[in-house]
Amino acid sequence: MKNMQKPLVLDFDASVLTLPDEQRIALSDWQESIRFGCRLKTLRTLEAALAPALNEAHGPVFMGSGDYHHVSYLLIERLRHLEEPVRVVVFDNHPDNMRYPFGIHCGSWVWHASRLPHVASVEVLGITSTDVEAGHAWENHLRPLRQNKVRYGCIGRDVGLLQKLGGRGANNYASTTELLAAFSASLEHNTAPIYLSIDKDVLSPQDVHTNWDQGCMRWSELGAIIEPLRDSLVGCDVTGEVSTYRYQSRFKRFLSGLDQQPDIPAPQLSAWQQAQQRLNLDLLRRLARRVRAQI
């Protein structure tokens, strides 16, 4: 990425506090239609609205709550002009590769991304969610797992059934350390350009709080692993901020209610957002260091 200093904030939910040199696009009017999930057609309309900003050189794109993670699909789709296929690396506590019959949503966007011809693979690393186990296994899109085009790096989960169903891309590790060591080793023989998507729900609640159930990775571990990636990055986005929202649509209230996101009192929300801000600043520092050294 040419200009890692200039983060782009897609401000749907007022969760991202002011970042240095940021460009911010006010999108609160889009919150109801985009949050949690939408039709692909709606996502296309959003893309048209964002195109002028996305066409400019920019750094990491901050999209707010993990409820907007499907916006990553738009950002990855835009990389079709690159000469080499892109390796998409996602840090997330959930596979985001689940079946969803109503369009695209924050839990199904990985499947859509894996179908793009210019995407070589999508690796989802740091999954501790039970979405990959037993009764939930059939809810995962199996075909890309069978093709090894989507790969899971789970921690402490039983992926036996997924593998029995042919999902050879479903891998489990005993610890974060083992998972990250395997990922680092893969970087030595795979030099493809990388698109990095971070959902901070992959992190332990000791580091930050998000809208979703969280994983066990520490920021010290994640920060250290992404720093060496920065030379290979063709794009980066960040979700996992914390915000609250009550849908006007009864249908969306029903769907999001299935996942039982708890209510968060205002003082707590503000404290959590500030902790998120410290982490975001550190992320920008780590990704920008090389660019700054060149000046």
Ligand SMILES: [Mn+2]
């Ligand atoms: Mn996610």
